[in-house]
Amino acid sequence: MIDVTNGNLTKPLLKLAIPFIMAMLVETVMNLTNMFFVSRLGSEAIAAVAFCGTLLMLTATIIEGMSSAVLAIVSRRVGEGDRNGANEVTIHTIIICIVTSLVISIAGYYAAAPLMRVLGATPSVFQFGIHYTQISFLGIFSMFFLFTIQAIMRGAGEPIYPVAILASSALLNIIFDPLLIFGIGPFPKLGVSGAAIATVLARTLASSAGLFILFKGKTYIKPTFTNLKLKNDIFINIIRIAFPAMGRMSLTSISRIALMKIVSIFGTSAIAAYGISLRFDMVAFLPGLGFAAATSTVVGQNLGAKKPERAEKVTKIALYCNFIVAGFLAAVFLLFAGEIVSVFDKSTEVLSMGKMYIYIVAPTYLFMSARLVFNGSLRGAGDTFSSMIISLISLFVIQIPIAYILANYTPLSMNGVWISLASVNIFEAIMLGYWFQKGNWKTIIF
Incomplete structure (x- = not known):
């Protein structure tokens, strides 16, 4: 250990x-x-x-x-x-x-x-x-x-x-x-x-x-x-922390289905480009998920040891480490956008849409890495409810409306969907960072 x-x-x-x-x-x-x-x-x-x-x-x-x-x-x-x-x-x-x-x-x-x-x-x-x-x-x-x-x-x-x-x-x-x-x-x-x-x-x-x-x-x-x-109190604590985390995952799944519905109006090439973008996200998410999981453990143990200042400090260290990795990935994606997309699909239309995804979303990978770490920190503190509420707002007040309006009522078309994805990275990072700075998570008892 x-x-x-x-x-x-x-x-x-x-x-x-x-x-x-x-x-x-x-x-x-x-x-x-x-x-x-x-x-x-x-x-x-x-x-x-x-x-x-x-x-x-x-x-x-x-x-x-x-x-x-x-x-x-x-x-x-x-x-x-x-x-x-x-x-x-x-x-x-x-x-x-x-x-x-x-x-x-x-x-x-x-x-x-x-x-x-x-x-x-x-x-x-x-x-x-x-x-x-x-x-x-x-x-x-x-x-x-x-x-x-x-x-x-x-x-x-x-x-x-x-x-x-x-x-x-x-x-x-x-x-x-x-x-x-x-x-x-x-x-x-x-x-x-x-x-x-x-x-x-x-x-x-x-x-x-x-x-x-x-x-x-x-x-x-x-x-x-x-x-x-x-012991009923142990069952209750597990369920109390688990349900908001389940809710957050469910919201993410529903939002992906809704986005797919919006994307589908632009045809097969758009669906292919969206599918490829999810693969990019999967690669970009891996380091962030690793630091988020590690942060959860360190935050939880230090809160148990009555050392909240160490819990806060490790979150900031994880942010710095993740920024370095996310910045590197963003730079690689931006420099080799065409080559990366062509690995999955060489058709002109998909290549164009995939490259635009990288140009719009990759610069927000730093924000994405921040929201993953903040989520990990709050999860380690047992504050899954706040993360769920912020996800609810970001996905259904920010992401879906922006994607729908920009894709259907402006010349941006699919680029509107990419902008909505970038917007969520920025919004969630800011909101989670604000909630983290407030420090209420340090006082959760279970």
Whole structure:
């Protein structure tokens, strides 16, 4: 466990952030590899996986909320030196994961077919996707445990095990995918269903290893079911912090759907350009997400140790570090805009739109990095409600109206959508920075 409550803050911040960034890179490679193998089965198979991803979006918001809550509470208990309290939170989180994943598995399995039809799946896509979706829902427990276990460990200041767990899941998935999709060697040829089984199997093995590490006390955390006493206040604290984080994720998902609706009026090239822009964001987000996750841990532990000044200081250090990385990425994107876009699509129209996205949005990457760090700091303090409210305003008062008005009622067309994305980066960074400076987050008790 890294000590973040005493001494220099920069070194432990980097020790926590860099492994997380590496883990997210591995996860990104796994997702791309998974899609590559599925794409060998045809466009219907790709569409089937996309439908499943849409249906699993709600589950992802629940897991994000759970992870935010458990990281905040565990890091606070670790900072307080309350190891037993951290263990209790872990046990209660595991119980919530079991119950929640069981409910979602059953509901998702039986609702998969009608939901796919409601979303407009064609008969061929439905045939590919129904089993993939049902298998994914039956194995949803593996997704819950994989990410909540990492959050518990990160909250305890453990940098290596979370990376090892996520990386092992990704690597196992890459190995299992071709074996189960194409039926290599003694393995059956399962097609798209094989991709779902590969993901569930890989996550199950990795999360099982994570549970073993926790219960064996390989980290600061060593939970036990012996003499277990369920405490309502722990359940309430987890839910109280988790729900706003879930709400924020849901708002982001809804806003993306709304933006896609606006973009779609400009045709296939515009949709392609928007899809490419999301890939740019994914790359630009990775360092920011790493520093945000590290900041959450350090803030939570220092608030638990009654050292709010260190919590504030580490946020500022994370901002400076993230500014350097974001500035570098922005410069690279701006200098090689055409070359980068052409990697994904060489058509003239998409190339033009993609380049304009970079020219308009990349200069705001510094603001984007700031909002990620501020969000991480507030999340570590357990102040997920404020982040949700600011997201609500920025997405539905700033982003969607600006995109709709500029795209439909000015000559800017698609550039209006890019301007709306840039506006959100600036607005959220300013609002979150203002709220952070007020310091109310330092006084939240749980």
